[in-house]
Amino acid sequence: MSKPVKLSNASDYEAFLDKYDTFLIDCDGVIWLENIVIPNLREALSLLRKKGKNLLFVSNNSAKSRKGYKKKFEKLNIEIYDGEIFGSAYASAYYLKNIVKFPSDKKVYVVGNVGITEELESEGIRYAGAAEDVKFDSTDWTFANIKQDPEVGAVLCGFDININYLKYAKAYTYLRSNPGCLFLLTNDDSTFPASGSTFPGGGAIAAPLITALDRNPDAVLGKPNKPMLDCIVQKLSLNPERTCMIGDRLSTDILFGINGNLGTLLVLTGVTEEKDILAENARIIPDYYISSLGDIATLNT
Amino acid sequence: MSKPVKLSNASDYEAFLDKYDTFLIDCDGVIWLENIVIPNLREALSLLRKKGKNLLFVSNNSAKSRKGYKKKFEKLNIEIYDGEIFGSAYASAYYLKNIVKFPSDKKVYVVGNVGITEELESEGIRYAGAAEDVKFDSTDWTFANIKQDPEVGAVLCGFDININYLKYAKAYTYLRSNPGCLFLLTNDDSTFPASGSTFPGGGAIAAPLITALDRNPDAVLGKPNKPMLDCIVQKLSLNPERTCMIGDRLSTDILFGINGNLGTLLVLTGVTEEKDILAENARIIPDYYISSLGDIATLNT
Numbered sequence A, B: 001m002s003k004p005v006k007l008s009n010a011s012d013y014e015a016f017l018d019k020y021d022t023f024l025i026d027c028d029g030v031i032w033l034e035n036i037v038i039p040n041l042r043e044a045l046s047l048l049r050k051k052g053k054n055l056l057f058v059s060n061n062s063a064k065s066r067k068g069y070k071k072k073f074e075k076l077n078i079e080i081y082d083g084e085i086f087g088s089a090y091a092s093a094y095y096l097k098n099i100v101k102f103p104s105d106k107k108v109y110v111v112g113n114v115g116i117t118e119e120l121e122s123e124g125i126r127y128a129g130a131a132e133d134v135k136f137d138s139t140d141w142t143f144a145n146i147k148q149d150p151e152v153g154a155v156l157c158g159f160d161i162n163i164n165y166l167k168y169a170k171a172y173t174y175l176r177s178n179p180g181c182l183f184l185l186t187n188d189d190s191t192f193p194a195s196g197s198t199f200p201g202g203g204a205i206a207a208p209l210i211t212a213l214d215r216n217p218d219a220v221l222g223k224p225n226k227p228m229l230d231c232i233v234q235k236l237s238l239n240p241e242r243t244c245m246i247g248d249r250l251s252t253d254i255l256f257g258i259n260g261n262l263g264t265l266l267v268l269t270g271v272t273e274e275k276d277i278l279a280e281n282a283r284i285i286p287d288y289y290i291s292s293l294g295d296i297a298t299l300n301t
Helices: A010-018 A041-050 A066-075 A088-099 A114-122 A165-177 A202-213 A226-236 A250-259 A274-278 A293-300 B010-018 B041-050 B066-075 B088-099 B114-122 B165-177 B202-213 B226-236 B250-259 B274-278 B293-300
Strands: A022-025 A054-059 A085-087 A107-111 A127-129 A152-157 A182-185 A191-194 A197-200 A243-247 A263-267 A288-290 B022-025 B054-059 B085-087 B107-111 B127-129 B152-157 B182-185 B191-194 B197-200 B243-247 B263-267 B288-290
Touching: A010 A293, A041 A054, A041 A293, A054 A066, A054 A226, A066 A085, A066 A114, A085 A088, A085 A226, A088 A114, A088 A152, A088 A182, A088 A226, A107 A114, A107 A165, A107 A202, A127 A165, A152 A165, A152 A202, A165 A202, A165 B197, A182 A202, A197 B165, A197 B202, A202 B197, A202 B202, A226 A250, A243 A250, A250 A263, A288 A293, B010 B293, B041 B054, B041 B293, B054 B066, B054 B226, B066 B085, B066 B114, B085 B088, B085 B226, B088 B114, B088 B152, B088 B182, B088 B226, B107 B114, B107 B165, B107 B202, B127 B165, B152 B165, B152 B202, B165 B202, B182 B202, B226 B250, B243 B250, B250 B263, B288 B293
Parallel strands: A022 A054, A022 A243, A054 A085, A107 A127, A107 A152, A152 A182, A243 A263, A263 A288, B022 B054, B022 B243, B054 B085, B107 B127, B107 B152, B152 B182, B243 B263, B263 B288
Antiparallel strands: A191 A197, B191 B197
């Protein structure tokens, strides 16, 4: 397999940037680490804008809607415009509305938090679950209490800090009993990094449903899965040949780019290390890699 | 594959009973259906006792300790003696104490309810989790809040009606960070029947840990897995040749008996139907089957 090209000086950066019109950019590990902006990142994004590039920030994290992400960009003082954010919660709402044409007389049962429900609202999709099932007292509850809602035509499961048995039992019941009920995940990341460690992610939250139903989801809207790219390509009328995916994770970001025939740039500010892509047995290899996306800001000077 | 023998009259029953000294009997679907005793079941058990048979009630349900099961038998007016109950919660405690000799200076982190903690207490095993982590308010919580308890040397996960993200995050952290931390499940049933339907079971509750850790449990203490039989054989000094497993589920009860070289009797009062074992492609076949364990009570008359 061919080795990735390392970008390390101004002429490398120029040649790389000339190849693409649009950059899909992962957030955590590329733009910021939790609440700390990667050095020179603001300047690097400013350079891309000055060169007339289209930017789209593409994140698997479904905890935030586009509105929620915008707040985070603004709080971290990073320039951001409407239409530049594409999180997995929005991808899920977009997919339901524009790809599967979810019927307006049906509802989505949501295992997840406000990031998901805000995006469903933005697309005019009716939903149940989410905040309404956060409070669950098992002491006065029996299995017979679960009321079937025949209007539920899809279950959408994302990361849910308020997961409980009631949500699992309801989601399971709809998927098992409601004819044609769709089973969608915002993303299938088994873990995510936080506080210097990792914790169970959206894919782990969905695992009880997959296990109990013995059924895989109909679609997963996060990277590296194709439905998310289908949404992006449709919405932005992208030319994949002139588009590059920039990310820090091989199994999500880089694989997403490879699967979609996009260019790929790995940054080393997140979870992947240089040795991971240079190893003899490396399986997922980006076209390019760079120490940090902040490095291209040197072109500004 | 040989066909199972159907027991349907007094001489069938006599010949069957003569082959075994000990009967391991599943509860739900054999003795009772939720809170209704199967017809003639009390009389059938009375007959077995009169013939001097040893009885052991073996259940995967970890929601009840032996004490909890005893109450249920008494409430349903079914004769029961100390030492006749072997649920997966007790099997887990027995396994920790007698098979792996769990160190007394270590604790078990419990994802589960009172059935499990009562049995750990009965065996003098220290634990954390369970009731102490039922209350979880995500609003003032951060991932940095998770305190490592270096004394946790095992995670034991069973069905947990009060499952929440805090328990998953803690269990995951111990299994990932504490050297040698054991990963045990009381059972791996993906679903269980209730109120005329099914719901996510103990195996589903454990799925986020298996997914996030990308690790299978070190032992599963419920049927059809061998560790449960190891505990029963050690505790009762059983002779497998003179022991018969009686149950209503092929994939748990009957497979458990087959795996342990026990005799097997399927009853048709639970989830399995006659066509399931007579089909050409049937894979798990009991030695014997009977409409209901209550039928053998006719020998009393």
